[in-house]
Amino acid sequence: MRISQLAERSTVPIATIKYYLREGLLHEGELTSATQARYDESHVQRLRLVRALIASGGLSVARARAVIEQLDGPHEHVGEVLGIAQGSVTPLPNANVDVSRATDLIKKWGWRIDPGDTASVTALAVALDGLDAAGFDLPDGALDHYVAHMADIAETEVAGIPTESVDAAVRYVVLGTVLVEPLLLALRRLAQQDASARRFLLD
């Protein structure tokens, strides 16, 4: 199909498609003349994925490209996939953050963490520092409660990682990391509204 048809099929404007081509988010089409290229179903699928990463996952173009490279790249071990996937979507850690409390908590919970992944440990440290700095004390037991819920969610998610091919595993892990985060946050807010309505409204 021509680029105009690709735009129609994917509902992505032509100018945006050209931008994604320049930025390496979309593979080139097959040249049919010096100025025209032919696109196929793989381009439609890829455009939908890119839109999902940017619009729903909230990724920048650079971060979306890192994710796409993960999905396209060669992979060897399912066990290594998670660290690579999380690394590709997590900002580089800020070296000024003290991670000792986060590290102690992780040890206390008995979690085995990829030693190469400092980004997620830093993210935990930043989150805890943010609560402190704002003077927001979590109620007693709240952190353990969050930990127990997230551990159960993660256990189920990891048990669902497909093992028939490394590519399928990478796809599941990368997209599960990026695209399930906004789902969980939306569900929490809606569930809070429901709980609040039941607690505070008397009709």
Next chain:
Amino acid sequence: MRISQLAERSTVPIATIKYYLREGLLHEGELTSATQARYDESHVQRLRLVRALIASGGLSVARARAVIEQLDGPHEHVGEVLGIAQGSVTPLPNANVDVSRATDLIKKWGWRIDPGDTASVTALAVALDGLDAAGFDLPDGALDHYVAHMADIAETEVAGIPTESVDAAVRYVVLGTVLVEPLLLALRRLAQQDASARRFLLD
């Protein structure tokens, strides 16, 4: 204290403090001359809160100001606090999103949602659309599993809302919404690493 001491106490650079003053994120100090002002402990606390919202909560300056205005503003009903708080930190809904599937699911779960809050419903719709667009099928039962966990988390959080004063409730809800989100996401990623290490590494 003078602005230089405020910078030292809060570890926020003077230029940033002046920027926050101009942007209304920080209240003015007491003028001691035409060019100098005196700051007190309330400025130190406020600066820490602003830094937490921006650095840990990931809010823009405009969004952080909306949150601050919520915290400072007059409040009447604890029951209304949650919708206002979530509204102040959630981007305006994109009118192009079809929310019918999200609305049907919320009805199926029996959740009572603030009818004025279309932002959270839209966020759910965008998250579900993103999974579809990326061709990522949640495993059977996964959505119900997420819903059950988030409902339990929200139930506990709402039960912890302080009721002795509306101001305390607002503070708890606003900061709990903004600052607990990064905590939950960091915990999920770390828990995934632990689950992955137990599943795929054999040492």
